[in-house]
Amino acid sequence: MDDLSKDETLTAKILRFVMENPGVSVKDVAGYLAISPNLARNILQRLRDKGLVRKEGRGFYITQRGEWLLSRTKTSRVEEVGREQVVEPPAEARVPETSVTETPSEEKWRLLEERIRNLEERLRRVEEIVAKFAKASEQSGAPEPPRGEAERGKQLPRPPKPVMSVQEALAQYPGMLEQWRIEGAVVQVGNLVVDRRFLAEFSKKFPLSVEDVERLDPVERALFEELRREALVILHGGREYRLVKNLG
Numbered sequence: 001m002d003d004l005s006k007d008e009t010l011t012a013k014i015l016r017f018v019m020e021n022p023g024v025s026v027k028d029v030a031g032y033l034a035i036s037p038n039l040a041r042n043i044l045q046r047l048r049d050k051g052l053v054r055k056e057g058r059g060f061y062i063t064q065r066g067e068w069l070l071s072r073t074k075t076s077r078v079e080e081v082g083r084e085q086v087v088e089p090p091a092e093a094r095v096p097e098t099s100v101t102e103t104p105s106e107e108k109w110r111l112l113e114e115r116i117r118n119l120e121e122r123l124r125r126v127e128e129i130v131a132k133f134a135k136a137s138e139q140s141g142a143p144e145p146p147r148g149e150a151e152r153g154k155q156l157p158r159p160p161k162p163v164m165s166v167q168e169a170l171a172q173y174p175g176m177l178e179q180w181r182i183e184g185a186v187v188q189v190g191n192l193v194v195d196r197r198f199l200a201e202f203s204k205k206f207p208l209s210v211e212d213v214e215r216l217d218p219v220e221r222a223l224f225e226e227l228r229r230e231a232l233v234i235l236h237g238g239r240e241y242r243l244v245k246n247l248g
Helices: 002-020 025-034 037-049 064-072 075-083 106-140 166-170 173-182 198-202 210-214 217-228
Strands: 055-056 061-062 164-165 184-190 192-197 233-236 240-243
Touching: 002 025, 002 061, 002 064, 002 166, 025 037, 025 198, 037 055, 061 064, 061 075, 064 198, 164 166, 164 217, 166 173, 166 192, 173 184, 184 198, 192 217, 210 240, 217 233, 217 240
Parallel strands: none
Antiparallel strands: 055 061, 164 192, 184 192, 233 240
16 A cells, blocks of 8 residues: 555656656656656656646657646545546546647657658759759750761661561661661651652652553552552542652
């Protein structure tokens, strides 16, 4: 019974100490009352569970409910907190459960602050990179040339044939075909790969009469037939063939 009475007296003293010294820590309470940190921590946790104190960061603060209990009851009544006999305050002094601040643990606060610092550092680096690009763009005063323009001086070998099938180009020139496409050296017409210059010259022959079609060489005739299959050439008035669009 004496031990219990001693514990109850500590409970009342701790609650009053928290009220008079907002933000006190477990270490502060233990030092002030000359008790072990574990005992101070247990009593503070019990008061917190009852909504009489709350924890913010590393410190403890008395709640409205705790202040009411100290002002309206004697020490003996406060001490009964340790035996689950808390006096219920009147309705106007009651604090809803949701109003008792439950802050994250110290470890969670530390992790959150560390994440915020990391995000700030990343944002700073991104801003530096953007600023460097903006400065470089202002100093150059000219937009970057399109892809292919800077490489044009390298004299990429032209297609060995003005017209060939896609299958033939893939089989004989697999690496070059993709490069020709990137550089705009060839144009694909249906199933044919056509040298762009050859296609431009051939387009100049249109409109092409029916009689002229018969006089086309085999390469031109193959290209003409593929254009017809792709509906890029139409017969106009039964007399001449016309391009649907410019192929140059």
